[in-house]
Amino acid sequence: MERIRAYTRMALILITMTTYMSVIFMRRFWKGNDLRHALRIRQKWCSLATRILGIRVFVQGSWPEIPVMVESNHRSMMDPVVILSQFHCIPVGKAEIARYPLLGKAADVTGIIFLQRDNKNSRQQTRDAIVSWHRRSQSILIFPEGTTGGERTTREFKKGSFEVANQNNISVLPLVIVYQQGEVAWEDGSMGNHFMTTFGKRRINVNLIIGPVITPVDAVASMEQTKTWMDKILGNNGSMN
Secondary structure (H helix, E strand, C coil): CHHHHHHHHHHHHHHHHHHHHHHHHHHHHHHCCCHHHHHHHHHHHHHHHHHHCCEEEEEECCCCCCCCEEEECCCCCCHHHHHHCCCCCEEEEEHHHHHCCCHHHHHHHCCCEEECCCCHHHHHHHHHHHHHHHHCCCCEEECCCCCCCCCCCCCCCCCHHHHHHHHCCCCEEEEEEEECCHHHCCCCCCHHHHHHHHHCCCCEEEEEEECCCECCCCHHHHHHHHHHHHHHHHHCCCCCC
């Protein structure tokens, strides 16, 4: 039953993604690029996708009115969809995403920054893109762990995004994502297997806990403050108390 549910959901995800992409392309054809429209359509699709996958999202805390560098822990392949169903952000993602059929194109037309971590030029281009998007009043979503995992607390952070925030006076916003079903975490195996084992479940509950805005003064200090806050929340099973 779970495999049938997962396959059905995958089919619906692909069909709806194609449909919503068509809406964006038609808009671009008639009226040119419209970022606000693309972000709005993306959020609608992400919201629909969470419902298709049986995901219920509970948000704690208040989203800031200023554009920020959103630093989130990373648990599952669906983390970006869950977060983008609630908030407008430009995500930073691995360059390999661009090669995925349909998904890569969908990400590209709705705003994403592709990063190839082992390429120095790509890292610099990513930094430049972050600054450019921020100047357009867009928040940036990044996963400083660089990979998914199921540990109780966060893994070691990459400090690059904190350096960009510090150099360009971009406020940092810690964000914690907690799946109430711990087995949702993607630790190994293919994306397809992860999808099947995770989204065959009838219901998945997710908490998004918004942290305090951190004014950048020092990159390392901001990174440590962010990690400390995240680990405290994760250690309390997603509770802010």
